[in-house]
Amino acid sequence: MADTFKEMIMHGIRRDVLLNLLKKGLRFDNRKFDELRPAELKKGVLDTAEGSALARLGRSQVLAAVKFDISVPYPDKPNEGTIVTGAEFLPTASPTFEPGPPDENAIELARVIDRGIRSAEIVDTKSLFIEEGKALSCYIDLYILDHGGNLIDTAGLAAMGALMDTKVPKVENGKIVRNEHIRSLNPKSKVIASSFAKTGDYWLVDPSLEEEVAADTSITITTTETHVCSMQKRHGSLTKSDLMDCIDLAFKKGDELRRLL
Amino acid sequence: MRKIVLPGEKISDEKRFIPYTFLEGNSVYAAVLGMLDEEGRYVPLESVYRPAAEDVVVGIITDSRHSGYDIDLNMPYPGFLSSRETRADFNVGDFVMGVVRVVDEVGNVDLSDVRRLPKGEIISFPSAKIPRLIGKKSSMINMIKEKTGSDVVVGKNGYVWISENDIPLVLRVINTIMQKAHMSGLTDEISKFLDEHKIDKNSVRIGNSIEFTIQK
Amino acid sequence: MFEGEHMAGTTDKQLIIDGKRTDGRTIDEIRPLRIEVGVISSADGSALVEWGGNKVLCGVYGPRECIPKHEASPYGALIKCRYSMSPFASLSEHGRSGPNRRSLEISKVIREVFENLIIAENFPKTQINIFIDVLQADGGTRVASITAASAALASAGIPMRDVVSAIATGKVDGQMVVDLGKDEDNFGQSDMPIALSHRKKDILLLQMDGLLTKEEILKALDMAEKSCEKVHEVQVAAVRKIYESAALSEQKISL
Numbered sequence: 001m002a003d004t005f006k007e008m009i010m011h012g013i014r015r016d017v018l019l020n021l022l023k024k025g026l027r028f029d030n031r032k033f034d035e036l037r038p039a040e041l042k043k044g045v046l047d048t049a050e051g052s053a054l055a056r057l058g059r060s061q062v063l064a065a066v067k068f069d070i071s072v073p074y075p076d077k078p079n080e081g082t083i084v085t086g087a088e089f090l091p092t093a094s095p096t097f098e099p100g101p102p103d104e105n106a107i108e109l110a111r112v113i114d115r116g117i118r119s120a121e122i123v124d125t126k127s128l129f130i131e132e133g134k135a136l137s138c139y140i141d142l143y144i145l146d147h148g149g150n151l152i153d154t155a156g157l158a159a160m161g162a163l164m165d166t167k168v169p170k171v172e173n174g175k176i177v178r179n180e181h182i183r184s185l186n187p188k189s190k191v192i193a194s195s196f197a198k199t200g201d202y203w204l205v206d207p208s209l210e211e212e213v214a215a216d217t218s219i220t221i222t223t224t225e226t227h228v229c230s231m232q233k234r235h236g237s238l239t240k241s242d243l244m245d246c247i248d249l250a251f252k253k254g255d256e257l258r259r260l261l
Numbered sequence: 262m263r264k265i266v267l268p269g270e271k272i273s274d275e276k277r278f279i280p281y282t283f284l285e286g287n288s289v290y291a292a293v294l295g296m297l298d299e300e301g302r303y304v305p306l307e308s309v310y311r312p313a314a315e316d317v318v319v320g321i322i323t324d325s326r327h328s329g330y331d332i333d334l335n336m337p338y339p340g341f342l343s344s345r346e347t348r349a350d351f352n353v354g355d356f357v358m359g360v361v362r363v364v365d366e367v368g369n370v371d372l373s374d375v376r377r378l379p380k381g382e383i384i385s386f387p388s389a390k391i392p393r394l395i396g397k398k399s400s401m402i403n404m405i406k407e408k409t410g411s412d413v414v415v416g417k418n419g420y421v422w423i424s425e426n427d428i429p430l431v432l433r434v435i436n437t438i439m440q441k442a443h444m445s446g447l448t449d450e451i452s453k454f455l456d457e458h459k460i461d462k463n464s465v466r467i468g469n470s471i472e473f474t475i476q477k
Numbered sequence: 478m479f480e481g482e483h484m485a486g487t488t489d490k491q492l493i494i495d496g497k498r499t500d501g502r503t504i505d506e507i508r509p510l511r512i513e514v515g516v517i518s519s520a521d522g523s524a525l526v527e528w529g530g531n532k533v534l535c536g537v538y539g540p541r542e543c544i545p546k547h548e549a550s551p552y553g554a555l556i557k558c559r560y561s562m563s564p565f566a567s568l569s570e571h572g573r574s575g576p577n578r579r580s581l582e583i584s585k586v587i588r589e590v591f592e593n594l595i596i597a598e599n600f601p602k603t604q605i606n607i608f609i610d611v612l613q614a615d616g617g618t619r620v621a622s623i624t625a626a627s628a629a630l631a632s633a634g635i636p637m638r639d640v641v642s643a644i645a646t647g648k649v650d651g652q653m654v655v656d657l658g659k660d661e662d663n664f665g666q667s668d669m670p671i672a673l674s675h676r677k678k679d680i681l682l683l684q685m686d687g688l689l690t691k692e693e694i695l696k697a698l699d700m701a702e703k704s705c706e707k708v709h710e711v712q713v714a715a716v717r718k719i720y721e722s723a724a725l726s727e728q729k730i731s732l
Contacts, residue, residue: 040729042731042732045732046532046565046612046613046732047530047568047613048530048565048566048567048568048613048614049565052565054730054731054732056729059518059519059728061517061729061730063612063730063732065563065564065565067564067565067570067571068571069570069571086564086574088563088574090534090536090608090610091536091538091559091606091608092517092519092520092523092534092535092536092608092610093517093519093520093536094519095519095538095541099559099608101574101575137571139564139565139571141563141564141565143563143610143612145517145534145730146517146518146519146520146728146729146730147519148518148519178568178569179568
C-alpha cells in the first residue's frame with residue numbers, strides 16, 4: 001500500500017530528526033524518555049462478552065473481549081480448558097492496515113499477549129474443565145481500533161482489564177447458560193506488557209507511532225508484580241546491560257499501569 | 262449566528278459559484294461539512310484538498326527517474342517534477358516545497374520552482390483548517406515562526422514542514438490550532454501560550470509532564 | 478430475520494401487548510440512540526453509534542490511491558465498503574472472524590447507499606473506504622452502520638449530495654413498527670430496513686422479507702420518514718458537538 005511505502009521512506013528521515021531531538025533530551029511529544037503517554041482503562045464495556053475492557057495509551061485504542069464457548073480439550077491436557085487469544089488489526093485503525101486475515105504483526109501481538117497470560121497462569125484452566133471431552137474455552141479477542149504506536153502495551157492493558165472483568169458462565173447439561181454467571185474469573189495477578197524502543201543510544205518508554213517508525217531496536221517485556229513472564233525482541237539488537245535496564249523499567253512501568261486495573 | 266451546515270443543505274437560491282458546493286436546479290447546496298459564519302458565508306470545516314495551479318505545496322520525494330521525480334503530496338495522486346523543470350538533484354526522502362504548475366483532468370499534479378527543504382519534520386494538517394494556520398495576511402504562521410525561532414512552511418496540500426529548531430513546541434501549537442480552528446480568539450491564545458513557553462534552546466526542557474487520566 | 482442467520486421464527490410470545498412492545502416502546506418509538514463523531518484519530522473520518530444494544534464503529538479513509546490500480550476508474554472514486562461483525566458481537570457463541578455471505582451482502586447494499594451520495598466524480602482513479610465493525614449486535618446493525626457511515630463521511634470532508642439516515646421497519650404481531658429489536662427481528666412477521674436521504678427522502682436502501690401488502694409497505698415508509706428525521710437530529714447534534722465545544726476534543730471512543 002502506498003502508505004506503507006511512505007513509511008519506509010520516513011524511517012530514515014525521521015530517525016535523523018528524532019536522534020537530534022533525543023540528543024537535546026526531547027521527544028516529539030515533549031515526554032521524558034521514561035514517561036508513559038496518558039493512559040485510560042474502562043472495564044465492562046460490552047454486554048455480549050463475558051468480560052471486556054477498552055484501553056487507551058496516547059492515541060492508540062484497543063478493545064478486548066473475553067467470551068467462553070464449549071470445546072474439546074487439547075489431547076495433551078485432557079482435564080483442562082483452553083485459552084485462545086486472537087488479534088484483529090481493524091483497517092479503520094490505520095491507513096496502513098488492509099482488510100484480510102491477521103498479518104505477522106497481528107499474529108505476533110496476539111501470541112505475545114497470550115504468552116504473558118499463560119506464563120503467569122492467571123487463568124485457572126483446570127477450573128474450566130466440565131466433563132470428559134468437554135471444557136470451557138476462553139477466547140480473548142484483541143480488537144485494535146486506533147494505531148498511535150505501541151499497540152502491544154495497549155492491547156495487554158485491555159486484555160488484563162477484560163480478564164479482571166470476566167465472569168465465568170454457568171454450564172448446565174453440557175451447555176452454556178448465557179447471562180448467568182457462577183463466579184468471577186479472578187486472575188491471581190495483573191500482567192502488564194511494557195515496550196521499549198531504541199534509537200541511537202537512547203531508549204524510549206512507550207514509543208509513539210513516529211518513534212516506532214524511526215526505531216533501531218524494539219523489545220516488549222511483560223511482567224507480573226514479581227516476575228518477568230514474557231519477552232519479545234523484534235528488530236535490531238541490544239546488549240546485556242540494555243536488557244537489564246529494560247527489565248527494571250518494565251517492573252516500574254508495569255506498576256504504574258497496574259494502578260489503572 | 263454561526264450554524265453548522267451538513268452536506269446537502271441549501272445555501273443559496275442564487276446560482277453562483279462557491280467552493281465546496283454543488284448546483285442543483287437553481288440553488289446552491291453545501292457539499293461538505295461546513296458552517297455559516299457571522300456574515301452568513303459558507304465556510305467548509307472539513308474538506309479534501311483539490312489542487313489548483315499556483316498553489317504552494319510541500320512534499321516528499323518518493324521516486325527518482327530519468328524523466329523526473331515522483332513526489333508525495335498527501336494526495337491520492339503523486340505529484341511529478343519533470344527533469345526539464347529543474348536542474349537540482351533530489352534524493353528519495355528529501356523534503357521539498359514547490360508550486361503547482363498544472364493539474365490534469367484526473368488530478369495528477371506537475372510541479373515547478375521546487376526547492377529542497379532542510380531536515381525537519383513533516384506533518385499532515387486538515388485541508389479546511391489551513392487558512393487558520395496561516396492566518397489573515399500570514400499573521401498566525403509568522404507569529405509562530407517568530408516566537409519559536411523555527412522555520413515553518415505550510416503547503417496548501419495539507420503538508421506542513423517544520424525546521425529542526427524546536428519541533429515539540431511547534432507540534433504542540435499546530436495541534437492546538439488543529440483542534441480549535443473553528444473557534445475565535447485563537448491567535449491571542451496561541452500568542453499567550455508561546456510567551457509562556459519561551460525556552461533557552463540549549464537547555465533540556467523539563468517540560469509539562471503528561472499525566473495519567475485515570476478512569477473513574 | 479435479517480440480523481441473525483435464523484429462519485423466520487415463530488413464537489407463542491406476544492410481542493406487542495396493549496400497544497407496548499417487549500421493551501415498553503410504542504410502535505413508532507426508536508430505541509436510545511447515541512452518536513459520537515471523530516473517535517478514531519488515525520482515520521480521515523469516524524463515528525461510533527450506540528443504538529439500543531448495538532455498538533457500531535465506522536472509519537472512513539479517502540480519497541486515497543486506488544489499490545489495486547487496475548480497479549481504478551477514470552470517471553470517479555471507487556467506493557468500497559466492508560461491513561464486519563466481531564466474534565464477540567452476539568450474546569451466543571464466539572463467532573468466526575472474517576467475511577461470510579451475510580456480511581458480504583450487507584457490505585454491498587451499504588456501499589450502494591453511498592454511491593448515490595458521494596460526489597465521486599471529483600476524485601477519479603481513487604478509492605474511498607468505508608469500514609464498519611459491529612462491536613455488539615442487537616437487531617438493526619445495518620441501519621446503525623449506515624447512520625454511522627453518513628456521519629463519518631461528513632466528518633472526513635468527503636463531498637456528498639446529501640446525508641442519509643436509516644431505520645429498520647417491520648411487521649410485528651400484525652402491526653407495522655419501527656426500529657425492530659433483536660427479538661422482533663427474529664420472531665416478527667416481516668423485516669424491512671430502509672435508508673432515506675435527508676433532503677429529498679429518496680429511498681437509498683431497501684430490503685425486505687416476510688409477507689406485506691402494498692398498504693403495509695406504504696405505512697412503513699411513512700413511519701420510516703418520521704423516524705429518519707429523529708435519527709438525523711442525533712447525527713446533526715453529534716457533528717455539531719465537536720465544533721461547538723470550547724474544550725480540546727480528544728479523538729477517543731467511549732463505550
